[in-house]
Each structure stands twice: as C-alpha cells, then as structure tokens.
Amino acid sequence: MVLFERDRRELATVTRGAAELVPLSQLVMGMGITVSPDPRTGSVTLGYQGRSVILYDKKSLAQVGGELRLLSSNVLQEEGRWLVPVDSAPRLLGPLLRKRADWRAARRVLIVGEVAVPQIAVTTSVAGDAVRVTLSASEKLPFRVQQEQGRVTVAVPRDLVDVAHQPERLTGGIVDHVQFVGGKDNAFSIGLGRRFKTLQTFELEGPPRLVLEFQAAPLDTAEAGASPSPPPVAHAEGTGIRTVVIDPGHGGAEVGALGPSGTLEKDVTLAIARKVRQNVVNSLGLQAFLTRDRDLEVALEDRPAVANNYKADLFVSIHANAFRSEGARGSEVYFLSYQATDDESRRLAAMEGGEIAPAAVAPAGSELALILWDMAQAEHLEESSALASRIQEELAEVTGSQGRGVKQAPFRVLVGAAMPAVLVEVAFISNAAEEKLLVSDDYQSKVAAAITRGIARYQGEREQRTGAARVDSRPKS
Numbered sequence: 149m150v151l152f153e154r155d156r157r158e159l160a161t162v163t164r165g166a167a168e169l170v171p172l173s174q175l176v177m178g179m180g181i182t183v184s185p186d187p188r189t190g191s192v193t194l195g196y197q198g199r200s201v202i203l204y205d206k207k208s209l210a211q212v213g214g215e216l217r218l219l220s221s222n223v224l225q226e227e228g229r230w231l232v233p234v235d236s237a238p239r240l241l242g243p244l245l246r247k248r249a250d251w252r253a254a255r256r257v258l259i260v261g262e263v264a265v266p267q268i269a270v271t272t273s274v275a276g277d278a279v280r281v282t283l284s285a286s287e288k289l290p291f292r293v294q295q296e297q298g299r300v301t302v303a304v305p306r307d308l309v310d311v312a313h314q315p316e317r318l319t320g321g322i323v324d325h326v327q328f329v330g331g332k333d334n335a336f337s338i339g340l341g342r343r344f345k346t347l348q349t350f351e352l353e354g355p356p357r358l359v360l361e362f363q364a365a366p367l368d369t370a371e372a373g374a375s376p377s378p379p380p381v382a383h384a385e386g387t388g389i390r391t392v393v394i395d396p397g398h399g400g401a402e403v404g405a406l407g408p409s410g411t412l413e414k415d416v417t418l419a420i421a422r423k424v425r426q427n428v429v430n431s432l433g434l435q436a437f438l439t440r441d442r443d444l445e446v447a448l449e450d451r452p453a454v455a456n457n458y459k460a461d462l463f464v465s466i467h468a469n470a471f472r473s474e475g476a477r478g479s480e481v482y483f484l485s486y487q488a489t490d491d492e493s494r495r496l497a498a499m500e501g502g503e504i505a506p507a508a509v510a511p512a513g514s515e516l517a518l519i520l521w522d523m524a525q526a527e528h529l530e531e532s533s534a535l536a537s538r539i540q541e542e543l544a545e546v547t548g549s550q551g552r553g554v555k556q557a558p559f560r561v562l563v564g565a566a567m568p569a570v571l572v573e574v575a576f577i578s579n580a581a582e583e584k585l586l587v588s589d590d591y592q593s594k595v596a597a598a599i600t601r602g603i604a605r606y607q608g609e610r611e612q613r614t615g616a617a618r619v620d621s622r623p624k625s
C-alpha cells in the first residue's frame with residue numbers, strides 16, 4: 149500500500165528471488181513524476197521539478213542527483229515495464245520529491261509526504277480488584293472491542309498506527325498480559341486471568357482514549373466486612389434509575405483539602421465513595437461505578453464523562469469541605485448553577501478544582517449564557533435539586549448540619565453531567581473534630597448510608613411522580 153498525502157493506493161508487488169518489486173509506473177502514479185526509459189543505455193530516468201533519478205536494468209544502483217545510491221536488490225526491466233525494490237522506494241522518492249518517504253515493512257505501507265500517522269500509547273494500572281487498560285490516541289480512532297474465550301481484542305481499523313507499548317505481563321490474575329499484535333487491523337490482545345469477571349469499556353476525549361476496566365468481581369466483597377450484605381433488591385421498572393456513578397473528589401497529586409492533622413480530602417472521599425457504591429448495589433439493587441477506584445488523578449471534565457459513558461441515571465460527587473470560619477461544621481449538598489448562592493459557595497466552587505471559567509459566565513440573556521445553558525446539566529437542574537434535598541436531609545441526621553441545606557454553585561465537575569448530579573460536602577475536614585470523624589470507619593459508614601438513603605428516597609419519589617403521571621394521563625371513563 150502507498151499513502152501519498154491525502155491519497156491511498158494499493159500496490160501490487162511481484163517477487164523475484166528474495167526481492168519484492170513494484171512496477172515503477174504504479175509506484176509513481178499521481179505524484180507528477182515523469183518516467184523516461186532509454187533503451188539505448190538500458191536505463192530509466194525519473195524527473196520531477198528539474199531533479200532526476202536514474203535507474204539501471206539489472207543493477208542495484210540509482211543515480212540520485214549526482215550521487216549513486218545502493219538499492220536492496222536489482223532493478224529489472226521486464227517486457228517493457230520497470231520493476232524496483234519496494235523497500236528502496238523511499239531512497240528514490242524522498243530526494244526526488246523532497247518529501248519524507250518511509251517504508252513500514254511490518255505493515256507493508258509506503259509513506260510519502262506529510263502523512264499523519266496516529267499514535268497510540270498504552271498504559272495499565274492495577275487497583276485492588278480492578279485493572280484499567282487505557283489506549284490513548286493522538287486523534288479520534290475507531291476502536292473495536294471484542295471479547296472472546298480467555299481474551300479481549302481491541303482492533304483499530306486504520307491503515308497505520310504507531311504504538312508505544314512494550315508487551316506487558318501483569319500479576320493479580322485479572323489480566324495476564326497486554327500486547328500489540330498488529331496485523332491488518334492493528335490489534336491489541338489482552339489475556340484474561342482466572343479472576344476476571346466483567347469488562348466495562350468507555351471512550352473519553354482530550355486526548356481521545358479507550359478505557360477498558362477489567363473487574364475481578366462486580367463487588368468489592370472485602371469491604372463488606374463482618375456485616376452480611378442484604379440481598380440485592382430487583383430495581384423497580386419505571387423509575388428509570390438503574391445506574392449510579394459516584395465520584396470520589398480529587399486524587400493523585402491533586403490532594404484536595406488538608407485537615408489540621410494531615411488528613412487528605414482525596415483519601416476520605418475515596419473511602420466514603422466505595423461504601424456508597426457498595427450500599428447502592430447491595431441495598432438498592434442498582435448498578436454503581438466509581439470514577440476512580442484508587443489514588444488517581446482524574447480531570448474534572450472526565451468525571452461526568454465517565455457517568456455519561458456508563459449512561460448513568462445519577463451522578464454524586466463526594467468531597468470534604470475546608471476553611472471558612474473556624475467553627476464551620478456539618479454537611480452541604482450542592483447542585484449546579486452559574487450563579488453561586490452566596491460568596492462562600494462561589495469560593496468553594498473555585499476551591500473544588502475550579503468554578504466555570506469567569507469568561508464563560510456571561511450576563512443572563514446574552515448569547516453566551518444561552519450556550520452555557522445548552523450544556524448537559526441544564527435540563528436536569530430540577531431533578532438535581534430534588535436529589536440534593538433528599539441527600540442533605542439524610543446527611544443532616546448524621547452530621548448535625550442544621551441550617552446548612554442545599555446550595556447552588558458553578559462547580560465545573562457538574563457541568564457536563566447528562567443526568568441529575570449533585571456535589572456532597574460531607575463535613576469540614578478543616579475542623580479538627582470533624583476531621584477526626586471523617587477518618588473513622590464508623591462515621592464513613594454512617595455518611596455512606598445516609599447518602600444511600602437520600603438516593604433511595606429520591607428514587608421512591610420519582611417513581612411515585614412518574615406513576616402518578618401515568619394514572620393522570622389515562623382518559624377518564
């Protein structure tokens with residue numbers, strides 16, 4: 149195959165002995181190169197913009213400009229056509245066209261000119277009962293995932309990709325190895341281990357990437373502790389709530405707020421989020437996923453994107469509050485707005501990884517404001533507000549946060565969520581007493597249970613509302 153600028157052609161090669169040759173006329177087609185055979189000297193001259201390359205019958209030599217260059221095998225003249233070694237084509241075309249020319253033997257592709265070859269980088273990470281394999285691409289690529297007996301294949305049906313990856317063996321028994329096997333479809337092969345149970349895949353933007361999450365078991369049973377889990381309740385048809393994505397705030401180098409004794413917000417949010425996930429699965433019988441299941445930095449925009457990819461019905465981001473007045477305590481639950489309820493809320497949104505860029509907050513009624521309200525979260529605000537209220541009411545019982553209630557602020561993490569979405573500030577990590585509570589397993593469990601009750605109450609009310617709507621819409625007899 150030859151890739152020439154925006155053009156793509158198949159090359160029909162022939163073999164003579166050990167050499168693979170391509171007819172010259174086919175090779176230079178569409179490149180604007182003149183081909184002038186000279187039977188007297190047994191040579192052929194290629195011309196382009198005053199430059200020339202001369203090839204000789206039965207010689208592995210080319211005269212390029214004034215210099216002789218070696219070719220990998222003899223040039224042959226057969227029945228009026230000239231054959232040249234395909235792997236040496238770049239040595240002729242490069243200097244003649246003054247363009248980059250490259251023969252990719254493995255993929256059997258000849259590249260001439262500025263052809264952008266997409267790059268794929270592979271990273272793997274292991275976190276407890278999950279292995280995450282990420283294929284990050286330099287541009288949007290078609291990824292085809294196929295699960296077969298004992299392995300998962302990811303094909304990238306493009307002419308050419310450059311892959312930065314060393315074959316890798318993994319321990320833990322969920323995924324055994326990840327390797328690039330190439331072939332026509334640029335395939336990756338991921339060998340499944342004996343502990344493998346489920347695979348979730350989703351695609352994210354900036355950079356475009358495919359994420360494959362291999363789970364050892366649908367539930368982290370180790371976290372169930374001594375208390376036996378209640379049996380899963382089949383979710384009621386019609387509530388429309390099947391999947392909840394829980395977002396443990398911060399992670400990795402982005403540690404979040406810091407308690408007076410050194411507790412990091414990112415650790416507290418992960419611990420609570422894991423418990424919420426378990427409760428939502430066990431008590432509510434819903435699917436639940438985390439945006440991160442370990443100490444990992446996840447971009448703000450990617451968090452709702454994960455929820456969108458899972459087609460989640462609810463998105464709950466979990467945080468711990470900081471600063472403000474010394475005695476500040478208790479929980480708060482937020483939903484999105486472009487105007488903060490008060491200065492404190494605006495400051496908090498800025499602290500939680502940034503509020504919506506000031507430039508993006510346009511005066512109401514302006515065109516820009518309309519564009520903003522076009523965003524995913526806009527049409528779910530009413531439901532988000534209801535969800536926030538139920539969670540806050542349940543949390544207040546546990547954290548004693550009288551009077552704090554539900555607030556609104558321009559949290560960037562909520563903007564892209566295409567479902568009811570709230571941000572929970574569980575308690576004040578900056579308050580020494582609450583910091584102590586936040587690290588205790590008992591308190592974390594109470595908070596997680598309260599959040600789950602809030603979700604359950606919201607689900608029940610929504611069910612009633614949709615049920616009532618159905619009754620109302622019936623024609624009266």
Ligand SMILES: [Zn+2]
Nearest residue numbers: 397404467468
């Ligand atoms: Zn936070």
